[in-house]
Amino acid sequence: MTQKDNNMNQVSDKQIIEILHREAVAALGCTEPVACALACAKCRETLGGTPDSLRAQVSGNIYKNGMGVGIPGTGMTGLPIAAALGAVCGKTEYGLEVLKEVLVGDNLQQAKALLPRVSIELKEDAPDKLYVEAEATRGTDRAKVVIIHAHTNIVYVEKNGETILKNEYKVDNQTESKAPELSVKRIWQFIHEIDPKEIEFVLEGAEMNNAISDAGLREAYGLQIGRTLKENIDKGLLEDDLLNEALIRATAASDARMDGCPKPVMTNSGSGNQGITVYMPVIVAAEKLGSSREQLTRALAFSNLVAAHIHYYLGHLSALCGIMIAATGAASAITYLMGGDYDKVVNAIKTMCSNLTGMMCDGAKQGCALKVYSGVSAAVQAALLASRGIKPHNDGIVEEDIERTIRNVGRVGTEGMEETDRTILNIMCHKKG
Numbered sequence: 001m002t003q004k005d006n007n008m009n010q011v012s013d014k015q016i017i018e019i020l021h022r023e024a025v026a027a028l029g030c031t032e033p034v035a036c037a038l039a040c041a042k043c044r045e046t047l048g049g050t051p052d053s054l055r056a057q058v059s060g061n062i063y064k065n066g067m068g069v070g071i072p073g074t075g076m077t078g079l080p081i082a083a084a085l086g087a088v089c090g091k092t093e094y095g096l097e098v099l100k101e102v103l104v105g106d107n108l109q110q111a112k113a114l115l116p117r118v119s120i121e122l123k124e125d126a127p128d129k130l131y132v133e134a135e136a137t138r139g140t141d142r143a144k145v146v147i148i149h150a151h152t153n154i155v156y157v158e159k160n161g162e163t164i165l166k167n168e169y170k171v172d173n174q175t176e177s178k179a180p181e182l183s184v185k186r187i188w189q190f191i192h193e194i195d196p197k198e199i200e201f202v203l204e205g206a207e208m209n210n211a212i213s214d215a216g217l218r219e220a221y222g223l224q225i226g227r228t229l230k231e232n233i234d235k236g237l238l239e240d241d242l243l244n245e246a247l248i249r250a251t252a253a254s255d256a257r258m259d260g261c262p263k264p265v266m267t268n269s270g271s272g273n274q275g276i277t278v279y280m281p282v283i284v285a286a287e288k289l290g291s292s293r294e295q296l297t298r299a300l301a302f303s304n305l306v307a308a309h310i311h312y313y314l315g316h317l318s319a320l321c322g323i324m325i326a327a328t329g330a331a332s333a334i335t336y337l338m339g340g341d342y343d344k345v346v347n348a349i350k351t352m353c354s355n356l357t358g359m360m361c362d363g364a365k366q367g368c369a370l371k372v373y374s375g376v377s378a379a380v381q382a383a384l385l386a387s388r389g390i391k392p393h394n395d396g397i398v399e400e401d402i403e404r405t406i407r408n409v410g411r412v413g414t415e416g417m418e419e420t421d422r423t424i425l426n427i428m429c430h431k432k433g
Contacts (some may be wrong), residue, residue, distance in 0.1 A: 001105055002167055002332050004239065008027075008349075009356045010186060011181045011182050011186060011192060013193075013194055013198075014192050016182070016186075016187070017192075017194075017199065017411075018197060018245055019306055019308055019427070020199065020201075020202065020301060020305060021181070021201070022307075022400055023267075023268055023269050023270075023304060023307075023308040023311075024202065024205055024266055024267065024268055024275065025096055025263070025266070025267050025270075025380060026096065026097055026205075026208060026266055027096035027097060027151040027193045027263045027264060027265060027266075027267045027272050027275075028072050028096065028097040028098075028099050028100050028258070028262070028263075028264045028265075028268070029069075029070075029071055029072040029082070029099055029112075029207050029257075029272075030065065030066070030069040030070075030071075030258070030364045031096060031151045031267065031270050031272060032061070032062045032065035032066045032069075032079075032151075032273065032317075032364060032409075033065075033066045033069060033071060033078070033079055033082035034058055034082070034096050034098055034099065034151060034414075035062065035130070035132050035147055035151040035152070036058060036062065036066060036079050036086065036132050036134070037082045037085055037086030037090050037098050037151060038084060038086060038090065038095075038096075038132075038147065038151070038154070039085040039086070039133070039134035039145045039146070039154070039429075040054055040056065040083045040084075040090060040134050040136065040156055041057065041086040041087065041090025041092050041098050041147075041149050042092050042134070042143075042157060042256070043087060043134050043136035043143040043144075044088070044090065044136065044144050044401070045085050045091075045092060046142050046143040046145070046157055046159050047136060047143045047159070047165065047433075048101055048141075049111070049138055049140040049321055050087060050088055050114070050138070050161070050231065051087050051114075051137055051138050051143075051424050051427055052117065052134035052137050052138055053075065053089055053117040053118075053137050053395070054083055054114070054117065054118045054119065054134065054136050055118075055119045055121070055134070055135045055136075056079070056083050056118075056119070056120050056121070056132060056133065056134045056135075057121045057122075057123040057126075057132075057133045058120065058121070058123060058126070058131065058132050058133075058135075059120065059123060059126035059128065059129055059130060059131035059132075059317075059329060059429050060122060060126070060129070060422070060425045061129045061317035061318070061421070061425075062079075062130060062131065062132060062424065063079070063120075063122050064319070064361075064362070064363035064364075064394075064424065064425050064428050065317070065361075065363050065364040065428075066078060066079035066081070066082065066120075066364065067363055067364075067365075067428060068139070068340060068363055068364065068366075069258055069259055069268040069363075069364040070180065070222075070259045070261075070366075071085070071089065071099070071102075071260055072099060072102060072260050072261065072262040072263075073102040073103045073108065073260065073262040074102065074108060074111075074260060075260065076260075077260075078120075079120045080115055080118045080120055081111060081112075081115065081341060083118050083120065083134070084111035084112070084114040084118050085099055085102055085107065085108070085111040085137060086098060086099070086113050087111075087114060088107050088111045088114060089101045089102065089104065089107040089110075089111070092154070095152050096151060096152060096267065096366040097099055097264055100254065100264075101195075102112045102262070104291060108243060108387045109265045113297070116185075116236060119185065120232065120288035124343055125335050126148050126408035127148065128148045128149075129315060129317040129318065130149055130150065130151065130315075130316050130317050131146075131147070131148050131214060132145075132146070132147040133145075133146050133150075135347065137148070138303065139356070139426065140158055141159065142159070142160055142161075142291065143157070143159050144157070145158075146173065146294060148169050149169060149316070150270065151270050151314065151316070153169070154167075155167040155169045156167075156245040178180050178290025180256070180411075182305075182312075183307050183402075183403055184306065184309065184332075184345070184346065184349065184402050184403070184406075185311070185342070185350075185373045187302060187306060187309065188252070188302075188342050188345065190297045191243070191299075191301050191302045191305075191336075194298075194301075196297045199297055199298070199301045202297060202300040202301050202304065203293075203296070203300070204266070204296060205253035205266030205275065205278055205279055205300070205304075206262055206266075206283055206296070208263075208265060208266045209253055209265055209266055209275065209276055209279045209283075210249075210280075210283065211237055211263055211281055212256050212257060212261055212263040212264075212265055212276075213226070213249045213250070213252045213253035213254045213256070213276075213280060213318070214252075214371045214409045214419040215250075215256045215261050215263055216252030216254070216255045216256035216257075216261070217230060217248070217252045219256070219261075220253040221252075221258075221261055222254070222255035222256065222258050222261040222366040222369055222386045223255055223366050223367070223370065224255060225247075225252070225254075225255055225369050225373060226247070226248045226249065226250075226251040226252025226253075226255055226369075227252065227255075227361065228371055229244060230248050230252075231250070231344075233248075234377070236417055241288075242284065242288045242380060243290065243340040243377065243380045243381075245284045245287075245425050246280065246284040246285065246376050246379075246380055247373055247376050247377060248283055249280045249281075249283070250280035250281060250372050250373075250376045251275060251369045251372050251373050251376070252366055253265065253280060253371040254273050254275045254276055255350065255366070255367035255369045257273065257364055258273070258364065258365060258366045258368050258369060260375055263373060266279065268307050268311075268326055268329070268361035269303055269307060269311040269322065269326075270316045271322050271324070271326070273322075273323060273326075273343055273364075273368050273372055274307065274311075274322045274323060274325070274326035275326070276326075276372060276377065277323055277327050277329075277330060277372055277375050277376060277379075278283075278303045278304050278307050278324035279300060280298075280331050280336060280376070281327075281330040281376045281379050282296070282299050282300055282303050282333045282334060282337070283296070283300075284335045284419050285299075285333075285337050285338075285380075285383075286337055288297060289337050290340065291337050298336070299333040299334075299336055300333065302329070302333045302336055302352055303329040303330050303332060303334055304317065304329060304374070306328060306329040306330070306332045306333070307326045307328065307329030307330075307351070308331070309323045309406070310406050310409060310410070312410075313324050313406060313407055313410025313411075313414075314407065314410050314414060315413075315414065316339070316414040318414060318417060318421065319360055319413065319417035319418070319420040319421035319424060320358070320359070320362065320409075320412065320413030320417055321360060321361040321371050322361070323356075323359070323368075323371045323374070323375035324352065324356040324357060324359050324375060324378075325376065325409075327352060327356065327375030327376060327378055327379040327402040328349055328352040328379070328382075329349075330375075330376065330379040330384050331349065331351070331352050331378070331379035331382040332345050332348055332349055334348075334379060334380065334383035335347075335348040335382075335387060337385045338383060338387045339387075340383075340386055340387055341421040342388065344387060346391075346402045347385070347386040347389070347391035348382045348385070348386035349391070349402060349405070349406075350382055350392050350398050350402065350405060351382040351385055351386060351390075351391065352378060352379065352382050353380075353393055353397060353398055353405055353406075353408075354397075355378050355382070356374065356375065356378050356398065357397060357409050357413075358412065359371065359374065360417070360420060361405050361424070362424050362427075362428065363424075363428060377428075386402070386420040397409065397412060
């Protein structure tokens with residue numbers, strides 16, 4: 001019997017695999033507009049047909065992440081068109097890919113026709129940072145749907161005043177008191193002991209995110225960061241090395257995603273950009289280092305799990321940009337691929353926590369690719385430093401214990417940045433033009 005078998009309090013391999021499945025989910029488009037579309041799709045399914053009118057009330061974080069982001073296949077941005085599309089052609093069975101039939105038939109034209117009767121409002125007293133309350137009418141019928149805490153978590157459905165579905169959900173901000181028994185040490189143990197065949201499903205995410213990265217390099221999406229970096233390598237102004245290739249591949253994927261490319265991405269912790277950041281630098285590192293398929297599989301599982309573990313203390317939406325957390329997962333995995341031991345992985349995580357903690361989220365938009373750039377750059381550098389045995393001192397928010405350090409990051413992003421979150425939203429809601 002191993003120590004793992006004897007320790008009944010330790011999270012099992014099966015539970016860790018379930019976390020991987022739960023936190024790595026395919027999504028089409030930015031997940032905040034998708035949540036809005038999903039609620040509206042459920043309204044349509046409840047009414048039995050396309051609504052005559054729509055009204056969605058959303059939390060501040062949904063609002064700010066839906067204002068400026070491209071909606072796949074439309075050439076348009078924002079929550080109204082996402083809501084309209086959900087009401088016209090969305091299918092809740094598709095989950096985060098609810099908008100996958102946008103380009104089928106005249107669905108987009110119908111959604112555009114519905115737009116004048118779509119209302120999106122900021123719900124000031126939303127009970128959770130991730131909250132959508134959609135109401136729709138069709139003739140004399142009315143439907144209401146509520147999503148809370150997770151992008152696909154439909155907790156309430158009502159038709160004509162009659163409750164059809166009601167799942168109790170209690171908002172609990174005391175995250176640390178109910179922390180899962182997962183840790184960096186346990187994740188490290190898991191990725192070394194698990195049969196790689198049990199986690200090979202992570203390679204599907206690699207294929208998916210590679211495909212949207214390729215699209216971002218072929219076409220002029222977004223800020224064209226990846227294309228610009230590649231052009232400068234071709235000119236001889238930049239080196240074709242690990243850092244620049246990781247930056248090119250990751251930012252190209254983000255450029256495409258944020259500008260409405262109609263290709264899905266594999267997410268992490270409910271975010272496509274975080275999924276891109278968890279995957280792409282690790283894929284590039286594996287290519288550059290000549291890693292085997294098994295090593296890549298273990299590294300991608302490691303990257304996803306470290307990011308999900310840290311994200312647990314932050315929640316899905318906050319004023320702290322999640323790219324920092326996703327990039328920390330990537331830094332851990334790259335350190336592993338470079339032959340680093342557990343202590344060096346811990347050093348890489350601490351370096352990331354010393355570096356990018358505090359990078360703010362000011363909504364989903366094309367500029368998110370710039371934050372992906374910063375996160376990936378920091379991740380590669382942290383792995384290189386850690387591989388040399390270099391680590392930050394245990395000062396600031398960094399402590400000797402890695403789990404306490406991770407909790408400190410969560411505190412900064414939640415209680416520490418509450419006012420920052422309100423200030424950002426206020427600025428965004430009152431911009432001229």
